[in-house]
Amino acid sequence: xxxxxxxxxxxxxxxxxxxxxxxxxxxxxxxxxxxxxxxxxxxxxxxxxxxxxxxxxxxxxxxxxxxxxxxxxxxxxxxxxxxxxxxxxxxxxxxxxxxxxxxxxxxxxxxxxxxxxxxxxxxxxxxxxxxxxxxxxxxxxxxxxxxxxxxxxxxxxxxxxxxxxxxxxxxxxxxxxxxxxxxxxxxxxxxxxxxxxxxxxxxxxxxxxxxxxxxxxxxxxxxxxxxxxxxxxxxxxxxxxxxxxxxxxxxxxxxxxxxxxxxxxxxxxxxxxxxxxxxxxxxxxxxxxxxxxxxxxxxxxxxxxxx
Numbered sequence: 634x635x636x637x638x639x640x641x642x643x644x645x646x647x648x649x650x651x652x653x654x655x656x657x658x659x660x661x662x663x664x665x666x667x668x669x670x671x672x673x674x675x676x677x678x679x680x681x682x683x684x685x686x687x688x689x690x691x692x693x694x695x696x697x698x699x700x701x702x703x704x705x706x707x708x709x710x711x712x713x714x715x716x717x718x719x720x721x722x723x724x725x726x727x728x729x730x731x732x733x734x735x736x737x738x739x740x741x742x743x744x745x746x747x748x749x750x751x752x753x754x755x756x757x758x759x760x761x762x763x764x765x766x767x768x769x770x771x772x773x774x775x776x777x778x779x780x781x782x783x784x785x786x787x788x789x790x791x792x793x794x795x796x797x798x799x800x801x802x803x804x805x806x807x808x809x810x811x812x813x814x815x816x817x818x819x820x821x822x823x824x825x826x827x828x829x830x831x832x833x834x835x836x837x838x839x840x841x842x843x844x845x846x847x848x849x850x851x852x853x854x855x856x857x858x859x860x861x862x863x864x865x866x867x868x869x870x871x872x873x874x875x876x877x878x879x880x881x882x883x884x885x886x887x888x889x890x891x892x893x894x895x896x897x898x899x900x901x902x903x904x905x906x907x908x909x910x911x912x913x914x915x916x917x918x919x920x921x922x923x924x925x926x927x928x929x930x931x932x933x934x935x936x937x938x939x940x
Contacts, residue, residue, distance in 0.1 A: 690731065695708070772838055797825070797880075852901070
């Protein structure tokens with residue numbers, strides 16, 4: 634019995650080492666410097682209004698009173714009055730108009746209308762039409778932050794749900810757009826964890842926090858350790874069985890685990906600490922229920938596309 638126990642421990646230990654090795658290999662294609670370069674680029678928004686009161690209204694929304702003095706000075710270099718702007722067309726990112734100013738300023742750059750009663754509509758429209766600016770805008774301008782964070786968590790969670798299906802349904806692989814070669818899987822756990830670490834980089838960037846393996850070593854260490862827990866849950870729920878039977882739970886676990894990670898990181902970056910164990914369990918249960926719905930929707934779509 635002692636020999637069997639020792640052998641069992643050795644097998645488990647070897648499996649854990651293999652998973653860690655696979656995570657390291659997956660991370661070789663994940664460079665936080667690319668995220669830094671993307672978010673550190675200068676961002677300029679041109680604000681157009683009919684009068685001084687209009688300018689103040691937009692500035693108070695995009696630079697709320699809660700900002701620190703240092704952050705406010707930074708934002709002043711981002712928000713520019715369009716009427717005073719004399720730079721070249723290529724040196725600004727967005728033009729935002731209040732009231733009738735857009736109609737009155739013939740020949741001015743095409744842009745977005747500021748909805749004073751529902752400014753969140755303006756935020757959503759900008760993010761919809763300019764997704765490449767999402768993280769830089771979130772990093773520099775507070776009202777963009779939470780909508781961008783929510784989008785990041787939703788996107789990466791769905792990517793991981795789709796990947797969980799891809800490991801059992803090879804035809805799904807071309808639908809993925811992860812920043813590594815998914816044709817040769819290291820392991821489910823490695824790729825899913827690497828994508829969570831990628832999400833951690835994005836969330837730190839959007840939250841105006843330091844980005845990188847060293848800078849986020851605490852968060853990344855927790856992600857690697859946590860991977861073994863949800864990996865065990867997924868293995869208990871499913872195996873590679875006939876199409877659709879056990880794949881929805883597998884994808885739902887991947888979605889839920891990733892969503893909990895994202896929400897916990899968001900909370901940590903906002904207020905300095907993540908969820909308690911009880912809170913984490915409640916969030917996981919909610920995410921798992923939502924993950925089952927999303928995974929089922931993906932599966933139904935795959936059935937239609939293959940029928």
